[in-house]
Amino acid sequence: MKAPEGMFDESVIYVTKQGAQVQVDGGRIVIWDVDGDEGELASFPIEKLDTINVFGGVNFSTPFVARANEHGIVLNYFTQHGKYRGSFVPEKNTIAEVRRAQYDLSRERELDIARQMIAGKIRNARTLLSRKGVRGTDVLKDLGVRTESDATKDDLRGTEGEAAERYFQLLDETLADGWMFEKRTKRPPEDHINSLLSLTYVFMKNEVLSALRQYNLDPFLGVLHADRHGRPSLALDLQEEFRPIFCDAFVIRLVNRGVVNHDDFRKDNRLSDGAFKTYLEKFEDYMNEELTHPHFEYTVTRRKAVRQQAILLRKAITDELDEYHPLTFAR
Amino acid sequence: MSTPQTIGQRDTLVPVSALNEFVYCPRRFYYQHYHDEMGTPYELVDGRSKHEKQSQRGGWITERYFRAAELSLHGKIDLIESDGDLLTPVERKRAESGQYFPSDEIQLAGYCMLLESAIEEPVNVGYIYLYKTDERYAIQITESHRETVRKIIDKIQSLSVDSIPPLTDNPKKCEACSAREYCMPAETARLEPEKARGTGWEGQI
Ligand code: SF4
Numbered sequence: 001m002k003a004p005e006g007m008f009d010e011s012v013i014y015v016t017k018q019g020a021q022v023q024v025d026g027g028r029i030v031i032w033d034v035d036g037d038e039g040e041l042a043s044f045p046i047e048k049l050d051t052i053n054v055f056g057g058v059n060f061s062t063p064f065v066a067r068a069n070e071h072g073i074v075l076n077y078f079t080q081h082g083k084y085r086g087s088f089v090p091e092k093n094t095i096a097e098v099r100r101a102q103y104d105l106s107r108e109r110e111l112d113i114a115r116q117m118i119a120g121k122i123r124n125a126r127t128l129l130s131r132k133g134v135r136g137t138d139v140l141k142d143l144g145v146r147t148e149s150d151a152t153k154d155d156l157r158g159t160e161g162e163a164a165e166r167y168f169q170l171l172d173e174t175l176a177d178g179w180m181f182e183k184r185t186k187r188p189p190e191d192h193i194n195s196l197l198s199l200t201y202v203f204m205k206n207e208v209l210s211a212l213r214q215y216n217l218d219p220f221l222g223v224l225h226a227d228r229h230g231r232p233s234l235a236l237d238l239q240e241e242f243r244p245i246f247c248d249a250f251v252i253r254l255v256n257r258g259v260v261n262h263d264d265f266r267k268d269n270r271l272s273d274g275a276f277k278t279y280l281e282k283f284e285d286y287m288n289e290e291l292t293h294p295h296f297e298y299t300v301t302r303r304k305a306v307r308q309q310a311i312l313l314r315k316a317i318t319d320e321l322d323e324y325h326p327l328t329f330a331r
Numbered sequence: 332m333s334t335p336q337t338i339g340q341r342d343t344l345v346p347v348s349a350l351n352e353f354v355y356c357p358r359r360f361y362y363q364h365y366h367d368e369m370g371t372p373y374e375l376v377d378g379r380s381k382h383e384k385q386s387q388r389g390g391w392i393t394e395r396y397f398r399a400a401e402l403s404l405h406g407k408i409d410l411i412e413s414d415g416d417l418l419t420p421v422e423r424k425r426a427e428s429g430q431y432f433p434s435d436e437i438q439l440a441g442y443c444m445l446l447e448s449a450i451e452e453p454v455n456v457g458y459i460y461l462y463k464t465d466e467r468y469a470i471q472i473t474e475s476h477r478e479t480v481r482k483i484i485d486k487i488q489s490l491s492v493d494s495i496p497p498l499t500d501n502p503k504k505c506e507a508c509s510a511r512e513y514c515m516p517a518e519t520a521r522l523e524p525e526k527a528r529g530t531g532w533e534g535q536i
Contacts (some may be wrong), residue, residue, distance in 0.1 A: 029379050097365045196448075215513075296518050311513055320495050325522050 012051040012287075012303065014280055015042055015058045018080070019196065021117070025059040034059070046215065049073055051210040056080030068308045074213055076206055081270055082199055098216045099112055101318045105223070111153060113237075113324040114224035118160045119147040120241035124201065125167040128244045129328045132174040132252070135240075139166050144300065147237060160240075171248065176256040188269065192262060195269040197255065200247040201239070203283055207303065208242070211310035213279025237311060246302060250286050254313060288311045294329050344398055345484050347406030347441040353483055354434035357496035358508045365492050381506065392418075392466035401450035403484050412458070420446055421458040421467075430461045437483065477492050498530040 015022065019035025027050060031041040048065065053076045054060075060068075060075065068075060068090060073086040078084025089237075105113075122144040126137045143163040150156040164184075172181040181193045189195040209232055212219045251254055254260045259282060265274035287303040300308070309327050316324035359409035375495040392413055398405035410421040420442040424431055425525045439457040447454040460467045490496075499505060505516050520536045527533045 295519065308515070308518075311515065312518075315515075317494075317518075319493075320525055321519065321526070323523070 002318055012053065012207070012284075013042075013044060013049060014284060015052065015054045016056070016080075016277060016280060017055045021059045021061060022054070022064050024064045024067045029064070029067075032140060032221060035233055044087055046071055046073075050214055051076065051206075053078060053206065055082065061084045064260070072214075074210055076209075078271075082202060083277060084202055087209075096125050098220055098314065102218055102221060105279070105317060110223040111150075111156070113313070114153060114156055115147050115150065116324040116326050117224065117240050118156055118163075119144050120140065120328045121160070121243060122147070122167075123326075123328045123330070124241055124243075124245040125163065127283070127331060129170050129174070129251055131331075134170050134173045136170060139163075156224065163295050167244070174256075176254050178262070179255050190269070192260075192265050193251065193255070195271070196251045196260065197248065199279070200272070201243065204242055204306075205232065205239055207287065207308070208239045211307040212238065212313075214307065215310050215314045217310065217314055236252050238309060241328065242306060245327075245329055246286075246306075250283070253286075254282065294327070295325070340380050344400070344403055344405040345487050347404060347408075347438060347445060348485060349439045350480060351434045351438040353387055353487055355472055355505055356499045356510075357490075357506055358498060360487070360515060361490060361496050362510045364490075368456060397445040397449050399445050402448060403488065404441060404445055404482075406445060406479075408428065408443065408446065411446070415443070417424055418446060418450060418454065419456055419458060420454070421460055422464065423460045426463050427459045429461065429463050431461060436476065437479055438452055439470055439473045440480050442473045444477060444480060498527055498532045500531040500534055502531045 011136060014212055015031055017031070017033060019033065020041060021032050021034045024046065025032045025043070027046050028043045029046050029052075030043040033039060038263045040196070040242065051074045052068075056077045057080070065088070066074075067073075068088065070090075072090045077085040077087065079085060108111075117134065122140055126140045126144070129137050129140075138162055140163055143159050143166070145326055146159050147156060150159055168181065168184050175181060175193070175327065178193070179193060182191065184197070185191070185194045186198060209219050217234060219232040219235045221227060221228075222237050225231070225233035225236045227233050257276065264272055266272055270276075282296070287306075289302050290299045290301050292298070293300045293305060305327055312325050315321040345358050348367075349360065349364075352363065355532055390413060393408060393413040395411060396405070396407045408420050409423065409470075412419045420439065422435060422439045422442065424435055436459070439459060443454040443457045455472050457470050457472060459470060484495060498519065499508075502516065505511050505514070508514065516527075516532050517536060520532040524533075527535075
């Protein structure tokens with residue numbers, strides 16, 4: 001099967017240079033070093049971009065923001081260390097018919113979609129472990145089957161919890177010497193591995209947010225994660241299937257290949273400035289890396305695969321497809 | 332969903348350009364209309380053409396907006412050739428292939444019908460101009476063209492958000508279709524083969 005011509009490639013850019021300003025010049029977006037004297041740092045054709053992530057002290061010119069609004073470009077703000085601060089979301093990103101379908105989803109339909117997502121996550125967890133030669137994943141297999149009979153969202157959350165626990169117990173075996181994964185800790189991450197996992201989940205969440213917004217789904221209305229004020233529940237839902245196979249796999253790669261060392265962390269377990277830049281570069285490379293799509297058999301970048309899932313989710317929500325088809329890797 | 336909304340309820344008039352889009356692929360039309368861009372803001376075009384009210388004698392009239400409630404049709408005609416009393420709409424096409432399509436003829440027929448309703452005189456000929464070859468074709472607008480236009484308007488007006496048109500019967504069209512990435516015809520045929528049944532995508536995978 002032939003892949004459709006892509007416009008997703010390089011659709012996301014990251015600006016980390018402190019004191020930089022994002023401007024427009026004709027049809028191009030120009031990153032300018034206004035504080036220093038490096039001049040033009042980079043430029044991109046405006047119609048290709050859909051997301052700009054900025055870190056710390058980066059500014060936007062007013063004409064640029066107007067243009068971003070016109071072209072549907074989402075701006076995500078992070079602190080210099082990658083903590084998410086907020087977003088500028090262009091006006092055109094609300095298409096009534098799609099939103100209506102999303103708000104009108106029945107409980108059963110939500111549960112159906114959520115089941116597919118969690119089953120997909122468990123499948124991918126097993127695949128990641130087996131790719132790394134880890135045994136003892138039969139429990140995960142059983143839990144994957146159990147999702148089918150979970151009759152409520154709470155049941156499903158329970159199954160997911162058990163699977164996550166089992167999976168994280170086994171994750172340790174995938175790490176090179178000198179690295180340990182004891183248990184998953186979030187706020188704050190208590191060790192270097194947890195810190196890398198948390199960071200990667202934030203970045204993936206933003207990939208998913210961009211994808212949902214591009215297709216006009218409301219990221220704050222979830223199918224499984226409870227809707228809490230300010231929490232992008234649908235993004236968290238859709239992120240589930242990517243966690244093991246994309247996020248965790250990325251972190252394992254970083255530490256096993258020695259791209260990130262223990263020395264790269266500060267006392268609070270966060271990456272040092274230099275290491276964070278390296279991390280960003282690697283993450284970007286990783287999302288642009290191509291793989292053979294497991295269901296469609298053509299080559300896609302990871303970023304594109306994620307965006308296609310947003311489309312498939314939207315098709316399930318608007319009833320164009322009967323089911324949500326998660327991105328699962330069987331091997 | 333509770334009350335299916337039809338396009339007819341939302342916009343009472345159908346833009347002429349929609350005829351062409353619908354003939355190309357009703358599904359793509361559905362996407363454009365319900366899921367993505369909502370099309371040209373016609374009010375704006377309308378406003379602009381008011382400034383150009385003074386008609387010319389001989390030569391060209393450009394960018395003129397028309398609406399015809401009795402046809403349920405509206406739209407902007409980019410170019411009208413005026414030769415004495417005779418007005419002839421011209422539809423210009425980039426047409427990389429060097430040829431025009433039946434859907435272009437239908438669009439032109441729509442323009443002719445709009446124009447004749449405005450000037451209250453029959454307009455039975457229109458031109459299709461191809462940039463690529465710098466050639467102009469005179470198209471005789473027949474009753475069957477008109478009938479097709481009316482039928483498509485009907486179909487467009489009864490289109491409902493709850494029923495997505497099937498994949499095209501001609502997968503070749505998908506190759507050049509701007510909605511392809513979103514529509515995912517081949518992927519749909521693979522994930523849910525029953526959705527491709529009876530379309531051109533059946534058996535393609
Ligand atoms: S990709 Fe093919 S089926 Fe889909 S809208 Fe375009 S032409 Fe129609």
